[in-house]
Amino acid sequence: MNPDRSVFFVSDRTGITAETLGHSLLTQFSLDCNPVSLPFTDSPGAVDAAIERIEAAGRATGARPIVFSTIIDAGLRNRLRRVNAVVLDFFDTFIGPLESELGMESSHTVGQSHGMADPGAYNLRIDAMNYALSADDGAIVRHYEQADVILVGVSRCGKTPTCIYMALHYGLFAANYPLTDDDLLSGRLPEVLRPHRDHLYALTIRPERLAQIRAERRPDTRYASLRQCQYETVRAEGLFHQEKLPFSDTTTMSIEEIAAMIIQTRQLPRRLY
Amino acid sequence: MNPDRSVFFVSDRTGITAETLGHSLLTQFSLDCNPVSLPFTDSPGAVDAAIERIEAAGRATGARPIVFSTIIDAGLRNRLRRVNAVVLDFFDTFIGPLESELGMESSHTVGQSHGMADPGAYNLRIDAMNYALSADDGAIVRHYEQADVILVGVSRCGKTPTCIYMALHYGLFAANYPLTDDDLLSGRLPEVLRPHRDHLYALTIRPERLAQIRAERRPDTRYASLRQCQYETVRAEGLFHQEKLPFSDTTTMSIEEIAAMIIQTRQLPRRLY
Numbered sequence: 270m271n272p273d274r275s276v277f278f279v280s281d282r283t284g285i286t287a288e289t290l291g292h293s294l295l296t297q298f299s300l301d302c303n304p305v306s307l308p309f310t311d312s313p314g315a316v317d318a319a320i321e322r323i324e325a326a327g328r329a330t331g332a333r334p335i336v337f338s339t340i341i342d343a344g345l346r347n348r349l350r351r352v353n354a355v356v357l358d359f360f361d362t363f364i365g366p367l368e369s370e371l372g373m374e375s376s377h378t379v380g381q382s383h384g385m386a387d388p389g390a391y392n393l394r395i396d397a398m399n400y401a402l403s404a405d406d407g408a409i410v411r412h413y414e415q416a417d418v419i420l421v422g423v424s425r426c427g428k429t430p431t432c433i434y435m436a437l438h439y440g441l442f443a444a445n446y447p448l449t450d451d452d453l454l455s456g457r458l459p460e461v462l463r464p465h466r467d468h469l470y471a472l473t474i475r476p477e478r479l480a481q482i483r484a485e486r487r488p489d490t491r492y493a494s495l496r497q498c499q500y501e502t503v504r505a506e507g508l509f510h511q512e513k514l515p516f517s518d519t520t521t522m523s524i525e526e527i528a529a530m531i532i533q534t535r536q537l538p539r540r541l542y
Numbered sequence: 543m544n545p546d547r548s549v550f551f552v553s554d555r556t557g558i559t560a561e562t563l564g565h566s567l568l569t570q571f572s573l574d575c576n577p578v579s580l581p582f583t584d585s586p587g588a589v590d591a592a593i594e595r596i597e598a599a600g601r602a603t604g605a606r607p608i609v610f611s612t613i614i615d616a617g618l619r620n621r622l623r624r625v626n627a628v629v630l631d632f633f634d635t636f637i638g639p640l641e642s643e644l645g646m647e648s649s650h651t652v653g654q655s656h657g658m659a660d661p662g663a664y665n666l667r668i669d670a671m672n673y674a675l676s677a678d679d680g681a682i683v684r685h686y687e688q689a690d691v692i693l694v695g696v697s698r699c700g701k702t703p704t705c706i707y708m709a710l711h712y713g714l715f716a717a718n719y720p721l722t723d724d725d726l727l728s729g730r731l732p733e734v735l736r737p738h739r740d741h742l743y744a745l746t747i748r749p750e751r752l753a754q755i756r757a758e759r760r761p762d763t764r765y766a767s768l769r770q771c772q773y774e775t776v777r778a779e780g781l782f783h784q785e786k787l788p789f790s791d792t793t794t795m796s797i798e799e800i801a802a803m804i805i806q807t808r809q810l811p812r813r814l815y
Contacts, residue, residue: 274644283802286566292815293559293612294636297648306812308802335643339566355643363567363630370608370628371547375570391796392758398703402675430671433706437797485665523664524710525656529556529581539579542565 275326276304279319279338279349284308290359291337302335316345320352327354341377390440390541397436397540401429401443413465416444417537421462421509422472423448423501424492425482427519427527431472434524439532440540453504458512470531471509471516476502478520548599549577552592552611552622556656557581563632564610575608589618593625600627614650663713663814670709670813674702674716686738689717690810694735694782695745696721696774697765698755700792700800704745707797712805713813726777731785743804744782744789749775751793 276295278287284306291304305326307319327334334354340346341360350356364375400415413419418435420428424447432443452459462469474482476498483493491497509516515534519527531537549568551560557579564577578599580592600607607627613619614633623629637648673688686692691708693701697720705716725732735742747755749771756766764770782789788807792800804810 283796283798285798285802286562288815289559289562290632290636293632294640297614297633297637297650298640298644298646299649300644300646304815306806308806333643335640341570355639357636357639359563359566360570362635363563364570366628366630367567367571367608370606371571371573373571373573376572377570392755394797395703395755396758398706430668430710433671434710437703437707437710482665482668485669523556523656524667525556525558529558533579533581542561542577 273330274300274302274332275323275330275334276300276302277319277323277326277334277336277354278304278306278308279310279323279336279340280306280308281311281340281342281345282308284339286359287337287339290339291357294337294357310340310349311342311345313345313348316348320349323352323354343377393440393540394437397440397442398433401432401436401445413444413461413468415442416465416468417441418531418535419444419446419462419465419469420472420531421446421448421469421514422474422516423453423479423505425479425486426472426474427522427524428472430524431527431531435528435531438528438541439537441532441537448501448505448508452508453501456504456508456511458508458514466512468535469514470535471505471514472519472527473502473506473509473516474518475520546603547573547575547605548596548603548607549573549575550592550596550599550607550609550627551577551579551581552583552596552609552613553579553581554584554613554615554618555581557612558656559632560610560612563612564608564630567610583613583622584615584618586618586621589621593622596625596627616650666713666813667710670713670715671706674705674709674718686717686734686741688715689738689741690714691741691743691804691808692717692719692735692738693745693804694719694721694742694787695747695789696726696752696778698752698759699745699747700795700797701745703797704792704800704804708801708804711801711814712810714805714810721774721778721781725781726774729777729781729784731781731787739785741808742787743808744778744787745792745800746775746779746782746789747791748793 278284278291280287310316310319323334336354336356338358339360346358368375422428428445432445435441435443479498480493480495487493517530551557551564553560583589583592596607609627609629611629611631612633619631641648695701701718705718708714708716749768752771753766753768760766790800790803
C-alpha cells in the first residue's frame with residue numbers, strides 16, 4: 270500500500286539537479302507520487318508562490334509534502350524552509366562540509382551547473398550533436414577520422430540515440446556504422462572500419478526485443494521478423510567475437526548505461542559537465 | 543590561487559547522479575580539479591580498486607581527495623568509507639531522513655534512477671527522439687498534430703538541439719519550424735502554424751551571436767553576414783510580438799535552461815525522469 274505524498278523539486282534555475290537527485294532517492298521507495306517541478310524559483314515572490322502551492326498539495330493529500338530543493342541564495346533557502354513540508358536542500362547539506370574541507374567560501378552564484386557558464390562548451394556540444402546527426406547511419410564515412418567512438422551494430426540496436434546522448438552530455442564525437450547484409454555474411458569487419466579499430470564499440474540486442482522495436486516502425490516486414498532479427502544478431506555477435514570488439518547487449522540497458530559503459534571501456538574523455 | 547584537489551565520482555551504476563550532485567557543488571567553488579568518474583563500482587573488488595586509485599591521486603596532489611558517491615549497498619558504502627579521502631555519499635545522507643519521514647524502508651536496489659526501469663519509458667523516449675529528428679526543420683509538417691510543442695525561429699537559433707534534448711529527457715514531442723524569408727517579409731504567422739498556436743514557442747538570439755554560429759557552418763556567406771542576421775532577428779522578433787508568441791532569447795541560455803523555460807511556460811508534461 271503506497272502512501273500518497275506530494276513531492277516537489279524547487280530550484281532557482283532549471284531544476285535539473287533537484288530533479289536528478291530527488292528522483293534518484295525516490296526510486297528507492299515504493300512511493301506513489303507525481304512530482305512537480307518548480308524551476309526558476311529565484312525571488313522572494315517566487316518562493317512564496319512555491320510555498321503556497323506546496324502547502325495546498327499538503328492539505329489535499331493530508332500528508333507533509335516532500336521538497337527537494339537546490340537554492341543557492343541562503344535568504345531564499347531560509348524563506349523556503351518556513352514551508353509546512355519536509356525540505357531536503359542539497360546545497361544546505363553539502364556546501365558546509367565542503368567549505369570547511371576546502372577552507373574556502375562557496376561563490377553562491379546561481380545557475381552554474383546547467384547554465385551556459387562556458388560558450389566554448391556550448392559550441393562543442395552543438396558541434397558534437399551536429400556530428401552525431403550528420404555521421405548517422407554511416408552516411409558520411411569520411412567523418413570517421415574525427416570520431417571519438419564509432420558504434421557498430423545491426424539496425425535499431427540503439428546506436429543513434431546513444432551517439433546523440435554522448436554528444437549532448439559528454440561533448441563526444443560519436444559516429445555510427447550499421448552492419449550491412451554483406452558484413453553479416455562475410456562475418457568480418459568492413460574495410461572502412463579497420464583503420465579505426467581502437468575506436469569501435471559494438472552493440473547487440475536480443476532478437477525478440479529487436480523484432481519488437483522494428484515492428485513498431487515497419488510491421489509485418491521481413492526486416493521486423495523474429496527470424497531475420499535472430500539471423501542478424503547471431504551473425505553480428507559472431508563478428509564481434511571474431512574481431513574481438515568490445516560490445517554490450519543493450520536489451521535491458523538505458524541509453525545512460527550504454528553510454529557510461531562505452532566511455533569506461535574505451536576510456537573516452539568527458540568534455541562537458 | 544586554486545588548491546589542487548583530486549575529485550572522484552564513485553557510483554555502483556552510471557555515475558550520473560554522483561556527477562550531477564558533485565558537479566553542482568563544485569561549481570560553487572573556484573577549485574582547480576579534473577574530476578574522475580568511477581562508474582559500475584558494484585563489487586568489493588571494484589571498491590578496493592577505486593580506493594587504490596583515489597589514494598594514489600591523494601598522494602600525488604598531497605591533499606585529501608574529495609569523493610562524491612552514490613552507492614546503494616551499505617556494505618560497499620562502508621567499504622568505500624575506509625578510503626583516505628573526504629567521502630560525501632548521497633544516499634547515506636538522505637535515505638535515512640526519508641525512511642523515517644515516509645515510515646518505510648528503502649528498497650536498496652541499484653541502478654533504478656538511470657537504468658531501464660520501464661521499457662515503456664524507453665520506447666517513448668526513442669519515439670520522441672525519432673520524432674524530433676524526423677520533424678526537424680519543418681520537413682514533415684503533417685507531424686505537427688502530434689507535437690507537444692513547436693519551436694519557431696530563424697535558422698541556427700537553437701531549435702534542433704532543444705527539440706532533441708526535450709525528447710531525450712522529458713519524452714516530449716517537439717517539432718521545429720524555421721521561419722522562411724516569406725514569413726519574415728509578411729511578418730505574420732504562416733498558415734501551417736495557425737492551428738497549433740497554443741503549442742508554439744519562439745526562440746530568438748542576438749545577431750552577433752547568430753552570425754558567429756552561422757559563420758562556423760558557412761563562412762563568408764550572406765547567410766552568415768551580421769547584416770542578414772540583424773535583418774532576420776529583427777523581423778522575427780517583430781513577428782513574435784505581433785502574434786503574441788511566448789519567446790526566449792537563447793543567446794546566453796543553455797539547452798537545459800531553454801527547455802526548462804519552454805516546459806514551464808507551456809506547462810508541458812514531464813513524461814520521463
